[in-house]
Amino acid sequence: MSKEQLDHLLKKELVIPPPEEFVKNANVKDYEAEYKRFLENPEKFWEEVAQQLIWFKKWEKVLEWNYPYAKWFVGGKTNITVNALDRHVKGDKRNKVAFFWEDELGNEKVVTYGELYRLVNKLANALKRAGIKKGDRVVIYMPLVIEQVAAMLACARIGAIHSVVYAGFSASALRHRIEDAEAKMVITADVTIRRGRAIPLKQIVDQAILDLPTVEKVVVLRRLRPLVDLIGEKEVDFYSFIENEPDYCEPEEMDAEDPLFILYTSGSTGKPKGVLHTTGGYMVGTYYSVKTVFDLKEDDVYWCTADPGWITGHSYIVYGPLVAGATQVIAEGAPNYPDFGRWWRIVEKYGVNIFYTAPTAIRMFMRAGEEWPNKYDLSSLRLLGSVGEPINPEAWLWYYRVIGKERCPIVDTWWQTETGAVMITTIDGLPMKPGKAGKPVPGVIADVVDKEGNPVEPEKGGFLVIKFPWPSMMRTIWKNPQRYEQYWNTIPNCYTAGDVAVKDKDGYIMILGRADDVINVSGHRIGTMEVESALVSHPAVAEAAVIGKPDPVKGEAIKAFVILKAGVEPSDKLVEDLKYHVKMELGALAVPSEIEFVEKLPKTRSGKIMRRVLKARELGIDPGDLSTLED
Ligand code: PRX
Numbered sequence: 001m002s003k004e005q006l007d008h009l010l011k012k013e014l015v016i017p018p019p020e021e022f023v024k025n026a027n028v029k030d031y032e033a034e035y036k037r038f039l040e041n042p043e044k045f046w047e048e049v050a051q052q053l054i055w056f057k058k059w060e061k062v063l064e065w066n067y068p069y070a071k072w073f074v075g076g077k078t079n080i081t082v083n084a085l086d087r088h089v090k091g092d093k094r095n096k097v098a099f100f101w102e103d104e105l106g107n108e109k110v111v112t113y114g115e116l117y118r119l120v121n122k123l124a125n126a127l128k129r130a131g132i133k134k135g136d137r138v139v140i141y142m143p144l145v146i147e148q149v150a151a152m153l154a155c156a157r158i159g160a161i162h163s164v165v166y167a168g169f170s171a172s173a174l175r176h177r178i179e180d181a182e183a184k185m186v187i188t189a190d191v192t193i194r195r196g197r198a199i200p201l202k203q204i205v206d207q208a209i210l211d212l213p214t215v216e217k218v219v220v221l222r223r224l225r226p227l228v229d230l231i232g233e234k235e236v237d238f239y240s241f242i243e244n245e246p247d248y249c250e251p252e253e254m255d256a257e258d259p260l261f262i263l264y265t266s267g268s269t270g271k272p273k274g275v276l277h278t279t280g281g282y283m284v285g286t287y288y289s290v291k292t293v294f295d296l297k298e299d300d301v302y303w304c305t306a307d308p309g310w311i312t313g314h315s316y317i318v319y320g321p322l323v324a325g326a327t328q329v330i331a332e333g334a335p336n337y338p339d340f341g342r343w344w345r346i347v348e349k350y351g352v353n354i355f356y357t358a359p360t361a362i363r364m365f366m367r368a369g370e371e372w373p374n375k376y377d378l379s380s381l382r383l384l385g386s387v388g389e390p391i392n393p394e395a396w397l398w399y400y401r402v403i404g405k406e407r408c409p410i411v412d413t414w415w416q417t418e419t420g421a422v423m424i425t426t427i428d429g430l431p432m433k434p435g436k437a438g439k440p441v442p443g444v445i446a447d448v449v450d451k452e453g454n455p456v457e458p459e460k461g462g463f464l465v466i467k468f469p470w471p472s473m474m475r476t477i478w479k480n481p482q483r484y485e486q487y488w489n490t491i492p493n494c495y496t497a498g499d500v501a502v503k504d505k506d507g508y509i510m511i512l513g514r515a516d517d518v519i520n521v522s523g524h525r526i527g528t529m530e531v532e533s534a535l536v537s538h539p540a541v542a543e544a545a546v547i548g549k550p551d552p553v554k555g556e557a558i559k560a561f562v563i564l565k566a567g568v569e570p571s572d573k574l575v576e577d578l579k580y581h582v583k584m585e586l587g588a589l590a591v592p593s594e595i596e597f598v599e600k601l602p603k604t605r606s607g608k609i610m611r612r613v614l615k616a617r618e619l620g621i622d623p624g625d626l627s628t629l630e631d
Contacts, residue, residue: 166309285472388523
């Protein structure tokens with residue numbers, strides 16, 4: 001497509017019909033009919049999905065809705081690992097590949113469902129022997145390796161609540177999460193390898209747990225030689241830990257509403273919040289979406305490029321696809337190392353059919369040029385997905401043309417850590433509109449409303465809300481129910497997602513971005529206040545304000561405005577020091593790409609920093625109402 005053609009397409013509204021061949025074979029062929037089936041009887045709709053899975057005891061009631069607290073599959077008992085593993089191993093999938101794993105150098109490992117089952121069971125037994133019981137918290141701080149997935153499943157097997165922390169977070173960010181969850185154990189590895197460099201995770205854990213009384217044991221996957229030292233009784237080697245354990249561990253009987261995991265995410269305060277998901281509803285919700293949104297079929301090879309450190313990896317690597325019995329690809333390391341061909345080489349090598357990634361990666365590949373993907377045979381691809389931030393039409397069209405060869409539908413999936421599963425997209429059979437995520441998936445009632453909860457007219461902006469509970473919704477914020485209730489109290493009678501959106505005349509929803517002080521950098525949520533607190537904890541800084549600024553690859557980049565303490569002189573070295581400091585406090589993904597030293601920050605009369613004013617000034621746009629500005 002020439003640039004002129006592209007410009008033309010972008011100016012008028014572009015509607016791309018789903019490929020006929022795809023719709024003919026899709027698991028859900030008629031979106032409207034499926035949605036209608038849900039609206040007619042939501043409980044029956046979800047019950048029919050739940051019935052496809054194994055329960056030790058059937059639920060008595062599908063939904064108990066006590067605003068804003070929902071219980072799904074009330075009284076039902078199950079264990080998600082029985083559905084993710086035993087169901088397949090005892091069925092016909094014992095030797096089916098669960099994961100093709102590889103690293104940046106193409107070293108590979110192939111793990112069948114049978115092998116994964118044994119690993120998980122052994123580890124589950126070892127956890128029990130180490131005194132981990134149902135309800136205890138285990139923090140997992142690992143690279144994208146099979147053992148990371150196994151660690152999550154082993155916790156689920158015995159009813160321990162895992163909290164996975166992405167291995168890019170710093171020691172102090174990790175410490176905060178371990179402390180808040182009061183974790184008894186940390187499972188980690190010596191290193192993760194990215195761009196050919198070994199990042200010492202074990203050292204970061206050592207720092208993070210210094211004097212934390214709750215942590216009784218640290219299990220370390222040792223990958224490199226010479227082996228990293230383990231000290232005392234507290235630290236144990238991953239494989240010695242499981243070595244003599246039996247191959248079978250009786251799955252803990254979990255109530256549908258027993259917690260499965262906590263996952264921390266950023267909000268508009270200084271500290272990340274622990275989103276809590278439970279067992280039954282989460283299992284049913286993620287399973288359903290893998291079958292419908294991703295149209296998973298028995299023989300598919302499915303690749304979600306996320307890390308289990310994020311919700312995308314929880315729902316669409318570990319739980320949804322395994323419960324559905326998928327064969328998956330996972331790849332540790334950077335997408336473009338050793339070169340920009342890496343991902344496309346992997347697609348060709350394993351014959352990937354379903355590919356799910358983030359707009360930031362697509363834009364990065366777009367910049368690198370289509371000669372990279374064009375070197376490889378991508379003809380196995382049949383469906384493409386996008387998640388994490390709005391995908392701009394240019395990137396959408398590039399993805400559609402260069403990667404999907406105009407044969408593959410794209411599902412632009414809107415959802416959140418809190419929602420657990422995909423909420424808005426174009427499921428099978430719906431025409432696609434580049435840049436607009438689509439319509440609520442069956443099972444979800446979403447809308448765009450004003451502050452009072454009244455639907456706004458088509459094409460007018462408003463707040464994105466969800467109006468009816470859904471099985472995979474978070475159940476609370478760990479140790480902070482008020483914070484949970486806020487989601488449902490901000491706008492009457494609905495869940496406020498925190499995003500601003502526009503609905504078009506056909507009911508398609510376009511997500512514009514966050515309505516709160518959260519920045520979306522490469523699809524990762526960063527709280528402005530978290531970065532500000534990190535900056536202010538540096539001895540040279542008196543005050544700081546942080547905004548998100550449009551960035552052609554990352555979506556948004558972080559810009560910080562800093563007032564220095566009296567007597568401190570601005571310098572380039574200080575800029576570097578402050579960036580390093582934020583990296584140590586929070587992790588590399590939260591480092592501002594720009595720091596500007598200022599004398600003053602715009603504030604309200606009550607002393608709150610008006611980030612909106614800073615942003616408007618930075619972008620040269622209208623700052624809006626300034627009546628509360630101090631001066
Ligand atoms: O702002 C929305 C954006 O990411 C936020 C959720 O972030 P997180 O909880 O980290 O989960 C990301 C992966 C599910 C949302 O509030 N977001 C996510 N997907 C999209 C999106 N924005 C636009 N389009 C999407 N497809």
